[in-house]
Amino acid sequence: MDYSLSKRKMSFGANKGKQLYVASPVCQKQHISFDKLCEIMAEDSTVGQADIAAVFYKFRTVLNRLCSQGSIVDAGPLGSFRPTFTSKAVEKEEDFKPSTHITKTQVLFTPSPDFRTLRGVEFFKVPAQPKTKTKKEPESGGAGHP
Template sequence: MDYSLSKRKMSVGPHTGKEVFVASAVCQKHHITFDELCERMADDSTVGQADIAAVFYRFRKVLNQLCSQGFIVDGGPLGTFRPTFTSKAVLKEEDFKPAECITRTQILFTPSTEFRKLKDVEFFRVAVQEKKKGKDDKKKKEETGGTP
């Protein structure tokens, strides 16, 4: 895994006020697509890429159904999935209307300890990556004819 070192001034902890070097992961620019993931999973397997994709889609559907019914789902070596939502506060119980007060329903994933760990990682130092320019930076550069 690639990493870069950057100098930072610490604002908390035993090194408060001191400049220290901190490593940051440098992720690959290429994102692995769903098709590529299925293809890699199908390698050295008797299961085809289409079958693997079908299992993922079915898993998503079943997981959504179960969590919608309030179940916590044990995903084995992956971790657990549970339903959660945001609720507005009301002053009187009779003012609570689920359709209006409950929002942002979602599934919360908690990876297992084993799934969270990266295995067989080798580290390679690379140069600090430049941050991507946002739309505002690009627009300022065009307006000023130079740097934002």
């Protein structure tokens, strides 16, 4: 994995106020599209790329339905998914209207400890990457899929 070093002023801890070098991952190297992910997963397998994609899409649909019902979904070696939302505050309980005051519904993912930890990583120092203010165009999720 590529990393770069940058000098930063520490804002807390024993080194507060000191200028120290800190490593940051350089992840912009390559974006793996959904189609490429399915292709890689199909390698050395009896399951085809289209079947893998179908499982992902079905998983998304089922996960959305279950979380919409308030369930926490255990996804085994990946981790778990749970529903959450933000809510506006009201002074009186009787003034609370879910359709008005509950906003931004989301699914939160908590990776399992095993999935969270990267294994077999090699590190390679690269020059610090300039920060750009332009947003990258997202890659397509595959033909015919949202």
